[in-house]
Amino acid sequence: MSTTQRFVLWIAILGSFVAFLDGTIVNVALPAISDELGGGLRTQQWVVDAYLITLGALILVAGSVSDAYGRVLVLRIGLIGFGVASLAIAAAPTAEFLIVARAVQGAAGAFLVPSSLALITSNFSGGAQGRAIGIWTAMTTSAMIVGPLIGGLLVDLASWRLAFLINVFPIGATLVLLARGGFRDTRQPDASIDWLGAALCTLGLGGMVYALIEQPHLGWSSPAIWVPLLLGAVLFALFILRQRRVRSPILPLDLFRVRNFSAGNIATTFIYGALALNGMVVVVYLQEGAGLSATLAGLASLPTTILLILFSSRVGTLSGRWGPRLFMTVGPITMGAGALLLLTVSTDFSYWWQVLPSMVVLGAGLALTVAPLTSAILGSIGPERSGIASAVNNAVARVAGLIAIALLATIVGGALDLDGFHRAAIVTAALMIAGGITSFLGIRNPETAADTPPA
Incomplete structure (x- = not known):
């Protein structure tokens, strides 16, 4: 990488890190939030979905704004808005106020990830792009370690409110890099939103x-x-x-005429709906059903995160060389097998024998999936439209999670007890396997994939 590319990559990583960090903290804090503010499972669902509604809808607008007015401007707006909303969430006096603040935070978050990925796709190409996306995936996913660890400790030892204030640090660092980088946005004078x-x-x-x-x-x-x-x-x-x-x-339907873009987004619907469902159910059940502390429940998925961080970059490079189809087929099916291992969880609970094997298998499948999926979708669209392409894919992922969480009470049978936990594991596995089958049938490797030298 050149110096400019490294600089761009770090800005993209830190900008997206904020949104990923918040997502992991929210799941850990949900039981404490409902205990203090009331509402039970309904409050927990709305805390997650209020964010996802505005994120899923406005992320499309953000993609258009990113292409029309510049990635850096959009990223800066998202960072400032996200920070202000985080402060409001930390001060929320009622569940209703918290839910509204989460909706505002989702609107700000809509401006973060698409602009970050668009910076990468407009500054990298070929195998280097696959590797850069792999590094971006690994580094932003480290939020899945930092979030549960710090968030869980703050929930257990102080208050869930403080857990949302740690967003301020990566936001501040990214704003400093943007100010010192001297980037100039390319804007379209005739753009309209x-x-x-x-x-x-x-x-x-x-x-x-x-x-x-x-x-x-x-x-x-x-x-x-x-x-x-x-x-x-x-x-x-x-x-x-x-x-x-x-x-x-804001949603150019002609993008879906590109085979890899349409098939990749269908696979995204299944895969990210399953990930959202599994992420919330496991963390909440381990606290409310198995009796673990917030810190331990948050760290339960640590093996998954470590495997993703260790291997995403390498898998991204291999995907750039060999094409994404194999990885996008095997990865989700592997995650489906990992979800089914959660059926071993019983009233005689043991993390080491009942949850850990599932987390390891899930992590292996996730590492095989994320970077190739992103590369296949964004690589099928020209760099001049990378902002809206990234926004559409992120919107699909968030709306899939939105619907999965909205259906949570129906899936688990009204209560997240052991039977409900098992039902959620089966639905998660079915969605993952559907994502793998969709990828096998729909994704085609680019003709030049085998000829692209490794970065």
């Missing part, structure tokens, strides 16, 4: 998610369920129709 489309997307997703979360408590016959569900579906359908006609769509 489809804010109406963004509103339709946000309200549509919000209505449907509200119905899915509240349905187990009110029932499908309640107008408070079927009205927002129907209205949300109509608004989201209008959003899709609008994207076919508006001059500057």
Whole structure:
């Protein structure tokens, strides 16, 4: 890498690190949040999904803004907004205030990851791009170690509120690098942003998610369920129709005519829906069902994270050389097998024999999947549209997680007891395997993949 490329890579890593860090902290803190502010499983679902609703909808706008007005500007806006929202979350007096602050944080987070990945794809190519994405994956995923460790300790020894304040440090470091780097954005003078489309997307997703979360408590016959569900579906359908006609769509449907982009995003739906479901269920059950502390529950997935960090860069390089199809097929199916190992969890709980094997197998599959998946999707689209391509893929991943969490009460049968935990493991495995099959049938290796020299 050149000096500029290294600088770009570190900015991309730190910018995305914030969003990844917050995600791991939230899962660890959920039981403590519901204990203090009330609401049980419903509050836990809304704390996660309020963030994902605005993130999933506005990440598309952020991608368009990134391409139109510059990656650095968008990244700076996201960092500042994320920091302010984190302070509000730490000071939240009620569950309702916390949920609103999480929605604001999701809106700010929408500006982080797409701009970070777009910086990489516009400054790297070929095998070097695969390796850079692998390094980005490994380094940002280190948040999965730092988050549960620091967040769990703060939850156990002080307060869950303090856990959200650690976002300030990577935000500050990234803003300093952006200020000292002297980067200049390339802007399109005739750019326009489809804010109406963004509103339709946000309200549509919000209505449907509200119905899915509240349905187990009110029932499908309640107008408070079927009205927002129907209205949300109509608004989201209008959003899709609008994207076919508006001059500057935030969701360019023509991207999906590219085979690897469309197949990769279908696989993303299955894989990241499963990851969101598994991530929340395991951490919450280990605290509420198995009786572990927040720190130990957060560190339960440490083997998965370590394997991802150790091997993502190498797998990214191999994917750039051999093509992503094999990795995207074997990786999710391996993760599905790891999820099924959680069926060994019983009332006579043992982390070492019942959870650890699953975490190891999940980690191996995740390391095989993440970098090739990202490379396959972004590599199929030209660098001039890398911002919106990254945003669409991230939106798909977040909306998949949004729906999975919204369906949590239905999946586990209303309570996250041992039987519910087993049901969630089966659904996770089914989604992972579906992602692997989709990749095998839909992904095609680029013709030049075998000829690209390793970075």
